[in-house]
Amino acid sequence: MTYYYAYSPGTGTINATPSGYCDGSGSHPSVFCSSPIDVGLSSGTTLYYYGSGLIKSVVTVRKPTSTCDSSAGSPWKDGLEVQLYSDVDGGGNYIGSIYYGHVQSPIADGTYNTPSGTLAVGTVPGCRCSNCTSPCSCYDGAHSHIEGCSIDALNSAISCGATAYGGTSGTWLYRWVL
DSSP, X not given: OOEEEEEBSSSEEEEEETXXXXXXXXXXXXXXXXXXXXXXXXXXXXXXXXXXXXXXXXXXXXXXXXXXXXXGOTTTTOEEEEEEESSGGGOSOEEEEEEEESOBSXXXXXXXXXXXXXXXXXXXXXXXXXXXXXXXXXXXXXXXXXXXXXXXXXOTTOOTTOEEOBSTTSOEEEEEEO
C-alpha cells in the first residue's frame, strides 16, 4: 500500500472541523466531499495545494458553490477542486481530490505537474461581513474551507484551536491509500 497526503494550504488556526464550528455556533457544511476543515488565514494570503511527493500531477476544476451561503457572492462562493494523480500530466492512478472553498482569483482549469508537491491555487478573500463579527450563517473571518474527497483518513490531531502548518512538511489534513 502507498500513502498519499495533502497538507494545510497555509499556516493558521483551525476554526472549524467536521464536528462543527469551534465557537459552537453549529454544524460545518460539506459541499462536494467530506471532512470539512476551516483554517484561519489572513486576507490576501496565497492558498497552496501542498501534497506528498508521490502525487505527481493535479487537475484543477473551478467549482463555484454556496459553501456557507452564496449571498456574499464572489469570491466567497468561488471554489476549486484539485484532483490528484500518481503520474505526470494527469496520468497514472486517480488518488482522490481536495475541494477548496472561498478562493479568490482561482488558478485556471488545467493539468499541472507538481514535482515539488506545491501549487499556488488562489488567495484568501477578506471577511464576509463588514466587520467580521456580524452573525452570518458561517464563520465570517478570512479563512480557507477545505474538504477531502474519497479520503482514507483525516488527521486525528485536527482539533479546534490547533495550529495547522502549511507546506509539504506541515500538518497533513487528508490521507489516501492505493
